[in-house]
Amino acid sequence: MLSRVGDSTYWMGRYIERAENNARLLDVNVQMLLDLENKGGETARQFWRPILSTLEDTELFDELHGELTPAAVLDYVTFEPRNPNSIQSCISFARENARAVRDQISSEMWGQVNETYLYFRDGSAGRDFQSNSHDFYEKVTESSQLFQGVTDATMTHGEAWRFIQAGKFIERADSTSRILDLKYHILLPSGEQVGGNVDISQWMSVLRSCSGMEAYLKIRKGDVTSWGVAEFLICHREFPRSIRFCVDRLDEVLHEISGAGSGQFANEPERLSGLLRSQLDYATVDSIYRTGLHEYLDGVQGRLIEMDIAFHRTYCAY
Amino acid sequence: MSSLFAQYDPGDFFDEMFSAPGEVRPHYRLLLERSERLSSEDFNRKRQIAELSYLNQGITFTVYNDKQEGTERIFPFDLIPRIIPRQEWEHVERGLKQRLTALNAFLDDIYHDQRIVKEGVIPEEIIRSARHFRPEFMGFNVPKNIHIHVCGTDLIRDREGRYLVLEDNARCPSGVSYVLESRMTMKRVFPQLFSRYGVRPVDRYAQDLMDVLEHIAPPGAGGDPTTVLLTPGIYNSAYFEHSFLARAMGIGIVTGEDLVVQNDRVFMKTTKGLRPVHVIYRRIDDDFLDPDVFRPDSLLGVKGLVEAYRKGNVSLANAIGTGVADDKVVYYYVPDMIKFYLGEEPILPNVETFLSAVESDRKYILENLENLVVKSANESGGYGMLIGPKATKEEIGQFRSLIEADPRNFVAQPVISLSRSPSWCEGAMEGRHIDLRPFILCGEEIRIIPGGLTRVALRKGSLVVNSSQGGGSKDTWVLDGGKED
Numbered sequence: 001m002l003s004r005v006g007d008s009t010y011w012m013g014r015y016i017e018r019a020e021n022n023a024r025l026l027d028v029n030v031q032m033l034l035d036l037e038n039k040g041g042e043t044a045r046q047f048w049r050p051i052l053s054t055l056e057d058t059e060l061f062d063e064l065h066g067e068l069t070p071a072a073v074l075d076y077v078t079f080e081p082r083n084p085n086s087i088q089s090c091i092s093f094a095r096e097n098a099r100a101v102r103d104q105i106s107s108e109m110w111g112q113v114n115e116t117y118l119y120f121r122d123g124s125a126g127r128d129f130q131s132n133s134h135d136f137y138e139k140v141t142e143s144s145q146l147f148q149g150v151t152d153a154t155m156t157h158g159e160a161w162r163f164i165q166a167g168k169f170i171e172r173a174d175s176t177s178r179i180l181d182l183k184y185h186i187l188l189p190s191g192e193q194v195g196g197n198v199d200i201s202q203w204m205s206v207l208r209s210c211s212g213m214e215a216y217l218k219i220r221k222g223d224v225t226s227w228g229v230a231e232f233l234i235c236h237r238e239f240p241r242s243i244r245f246c247v248d249r250l251d252e253v254l255h256e257i258s259g260a261g262s263g264q265f266a267n268e269p270e271r272l273s274g275l276l277r278s279q280l281d282y283a284t285v286d287s288i289y290r291t292g293l294h295e296y297l298d299g300v301q302g303r304l305i306e307m308d309i310a311f312h313r314t315y316c317a318y
Numbered sequence: 319m320s321s322l323f324a325q326y327d328p329g330d331f332f333d334e335m336f337s338a339p340g341e342v343r344p345h346y347r348l349l350l351e352r353s354e355r356l357s358s359e360d361f362n363r364k365r366q367i368a369e370l371s372y373l374n375q376g377i378t379f380t381v382y383n384d385k386q387e388g389t390e391r392i393f394p395f396d397l398i399p400r401i402i403p404r405q406e407w408e409h410v411e412r413g414l415k416q417r418l419t420a421l422n423a424f425l426d427d428i429y430h431d432q433r434i435v436k437e438g439v440i441p442e443e444i445i446r447s448a449r450h451f452r453p454e455f456m457g458f459n460v461p462k463n464i465h466i467h468v469c470g471t472d473l474i475r476d477r478e479g480r481y482l483v484l485e486d487n488a489r490c491p492s493g494v495s496y497v498l499e500s501r502m503t504m505k506r507v508f509p510q511l512f513s514r515y516g517v518r519p520v521d522r523y524a525q526d527l528m529d530v531l532e533h534i535a536p537p538g539a540g541g542d543p544t545t546v547l548l549t550p551g552i553y554n555s556a557y558f559e560h561s562f563l564a565r566a567m568g569i570g571i572v573t574g575e576d577l578v579v580q581n582d583r584v585f586m587k588t589t590k591g592l593r594p595v596h597v598i599y600r601r602i603d604d605d606f607l608d609p610d611v612f613r614p615d616s617l618l619g620v621k622g623l624v625e626a627y628r629k630g631n632v633s634l635a636n637a638i639g640t641g642v643a644d645d646k647v648v649y650y651y652v653p654d655m656i657k658f659y660l661g662e663e664p665i666l667p668n669v670e671t672f673l674s675a676v677e678s679d680r681k682y683i684l685e686n687l688e689n690l691v692v693k694s695a696n697e698s699g700g701y702g703m704l705i706g707p708k709a710t711k712e713e714i715g716q717f718r719s720l721i722e723a724d725p726r727n728f729v730a731q732p733v734i735s736l737s738r739s740p741s742w743c744e745g746a747m748e749g750r751h752i753d754l755r756p757f758i759l760c761g762e763e764i765r766i767i768p769g770g771l772t773r774v775a776l777r778k779g780s781l782v783v784n785s786s787q788g789g790g791s792k793d794t795w796v797l798d799g800g801k802e803d
Contacts, residue, residue, distance in 0.1 A: 002586055002589075003587045003588060003589055004573065004575065099376065099557070103561045103564040103571045110375070111374050114376045118373065159589065257589070315589040
């Protein structure tokens with residue numbers, strides 16, 4: 001496979017996943033805001049600022065918008081063309097990458113990503129957002145899931161497919177770590193206690209942002225605690241959005257690409273993924289909280305960035 | 319008569335469907351009968367289905383000089399097919415084979431002995447001054463002695479319905495993907511009609527093209543050559559077609575950046591290191607192929623590619639330097655080439671053409687600009703063209719000075735009253751002018767896609783069918799059965 005094709009398929013996988021995660025994050029938080037609305041503008045600001053920090057989008061936002069309002073944040077993360085991580089930008093980039101590898105992917109995949117692109121381009125997305133933001137974000141999420149499904153069902157599971165998977169899982173691991181970290185940035189309103197109603201409802205929204213509510217409740221028999229949520233989203237072996245699950249898959253798919261046996265490494269990205277994988281295998285929630293949840297997640301994000309760079313150097317720009 | 323065609327007026331033209339008002343031609347009778355069951359609402363619904371399927375599949379082209387976002391447009395598609403009876407097509411096919419054989423013989427001659435010049439059939443000056451003539455390749459033997467592997471020859475029909483050759487596209491003709499896609503769309507929209515009509519299929523094209531490419535593979539490739547399609551990139555107006563063809567042939571699509579030349583061999587950069595490449599179906603003009611040899615500012619090409627080609631390590635389709643054969647001045651001499659190389663009379667005549675390089679012709683052209691179509695020798699896509707009867711005084715004046723300044727660069731033709739076909743225009747069937755671009759492949763033998771791309775000038779009264787100038791397309795049906803007439 002051409003290196004350029006590898007690069008494009010990898011980024012197509014990342015952008016599709018990023019669009020979905022942003023959509024879910026915004027959707028959940030818009031709903032949570034409904035509970036807070038009666039508490040005045042200051043609370044809303046305290047609430048939305050962390051979302052921007054989570055996405056590392058604060059600087060450009062401040063440049064474009066003087067004042068932080070919920071509407072401005074939503075527009076910025078959903079539609080702003082100058083924000084390279086807005087949902088609309090992600091869809092455009094995903095489609096551009098898909099176009100560059102049109103000959104490698106199935107017509108169904110192309111049809112799916114192109115349709116979503118046109119949905120944004122022709123203004124339907126904006127109208128749907130105005131009339132019902134929940135339905136809108138759900139639609140965006142679904143279109144990404146449809147793409148993933150179509151990819152699995154119609155594309156040869158060869159090298160290009162593996163590059164898409166690598167992009168998808170590295171992005172998803174990164175995204176879960178950021179969503180979990182969001183809780184660190186959100187201050188509890190004064191007078192609220194850790195473990196109190198507001199605290200718990202914030203943890204629940206973290207779970208919802210990762211589509212993990214139902215799975216979590218089954219495992220924990222309905223008991224939502226900060227430790228439980230962190231353990232679930234970091235260490236769970238089988239939940240498909242936990243960091244560990246994503247890194248396991250990433251490590252596997254890297255080994256499939258190089259043909260190296262598991263437990264060994266043939267190149268730098270594999271060495272890094274193996275390292276992170278074993279670290280996650282032996283992590284406990286106690287050890288994570290001793291390090292500090294925020295610091296721990298920061299470390300994971302750093303590893304993922306190194307892996308992205310090593311991956312690019314090994315396969316695309318040698 | 320059906321509601322769709324009840325008001326249709328064929329006008330004072332050769333109409334493909336009606337020989338006179340209400341008089342349908344035999345090979346369109348079935349279509350007319352079928353359409354009687356369709357209301358215009360049904361028809362509109364079918365039209366929307368077709369349009370949506372084009373848009374969703376990204377079957378678009380890019381318009382130049384359009385600074386706003388949204389430079390991708392869908393190619394307008396008209397649902398009324400152009401139908402060609404079998405005998406009529408056989409005549410066209412014979413003519414095209416004859417023409418391409420002569421063009422390939424001409425290129426072989428022009429890059430070797432130039433007999434046709436020495437024997438006074440074509441003035442030397444015309445060849446020497448042709449913009450796409452490549453004197454660097456004099457004496458070079460192209461693989462299997464084929465220069466033009468893919469040719470798109472534009473045909474029109476005049477008021478009597480005679481097929482005439484308007485021009486040859488012997489460099490990188492495009493449009494075949496629309497032929498294949500529009501066929502799939504039509505089958506989806508009018509399934510029953512197809513089964514009744516006996517339309518010759520077009521879907522062998524990709525396989526035929528692949529056969530041509532493998533036919534010219536260098537001997538060094540062994541039995542399993544690696545073939546790629548070289549594209550200028552995703553922003554090129556024909557990128558959809560490039561990726562379409564690469565997919566249909568199951569070959570890789572590469573940009574100049576993906577290729578590298580080492581020791582006069584071409585490699586592509588893959589995730590598993592460098593891999594050799596043997597045949598390149600290039601959709602990049604000569605000028606941009608190799609910055610070492612042609613335009614040094616080209617970012618699209620590959621350094622060293624031409625040397626690898628000269629050494630016979632990689633084959634190119636089309637060969638370098640075929641542009642001299644589709645120069646619009648050289649076009650004038652194609653009937654003479656056919657006589658010279660094949661000793662035959664041309665089966666498909668040229669459109670009557672005047673050369674402004676010839677003094678007597680130039681005088682005639684300058685005196686009759688308002689009645690002529692003037693074309694510059696090396697432009698395509700409908701650019702650099704004057705349509706006398708539609709031009710303003712200023713435009714005519716402008717072309718007058720252009721011609722006087724550079725007579726070699728212009729030809730003129732009478733305005734041909736192109737044939738028309740019924741087309742759906744804002745809620746009614748109206749006659750619109752059409753042309754036809756068959757795609758001709760030359761490998762072990764010459765094969766022609768049954769039909770080709772029918773382009774239609776959707777603007778009322780317009781004679782310009784190019785997609786960049788408001789043109790659309792129609793599916794072209796060549797019939798299998800012999801007795802429609």
